[in-house]
Amino acid sequence: MTKLPALPRGPVALAPDTAALLGRLATRLGRPAAVTIDPALVEEAEAALHTAIPFDVLAVLAVEARYPAGLVAWTEEICTYYKTSAPTVQFAHVAFAQLVGTYDDWTAEPCFAAFARTTDRAKTRLVRWDLRKPGPDGQPYSLAQYLAERHEQDLHATAPPLTLSIEPPPVVERYATHPKFGRGRVLLRSEGKTRLEFTDGIRTLADSFLKFE
Secondary structure (H helix, E strand, O other), rough: OOOOOOOOOOOOOOOHHHHHHHHHHHHHHHOOOOOOOOEHHHHHHHHHOOOOOHHHHHHHHHOOOOOOHHHHHHHHHHHHHHHHHHOOOOEEEEEEEEEOOOOOOOOOEEEEEEEEEEOOOOOOEEEEOOOOOOOOEEOOOOHHHHHHHHHHHOOOOOOOOOEEEEEOOOOOOOOOEEEOOOOEEEEEOOOOEEEEEEEEEEEOOOOHOOOOO
């Protein structure tokens, strides 16, 4: 099994062009130019995927307010699809966003923005993966293409460059009870979900299943 490098804590270095692109996206989405991502969520996803997640992709997730667990779900779905329908196809990538159609036919089956598995977070090789017509390594892709396609972003707009930090969420002194997992300490609440620390570990659960104190 590939040994993954330790995930750093604190600010991480983004290439200037990447920081500029994602800074424009943050402004468009009404997000701050300084974003953070929870290292525990990243490490959990990396362990499931057996790969490091590049800093560029982590920055995209932070700006779009998405969880790394989504990468695990998409990647597992793609691999399962090929096991049942096309066993000779190997998906040696990790999907980080679902796209609509293909360049030539926007009514076609979904494609995915993906990155090659890596042990070096500073290096990102993005591809566009056509689910129905996969190439050996996917089509070469870029962050600029993704932003233009997904967000119709104006690449010439001005905005502060994005800064990304990998930091645990602030501790909130509040508790909630779950029917199965019992009483846990609230760590973070966002978008109808709450991250809690239980005696047997940390979980993210829907608020509808929790009783807050």
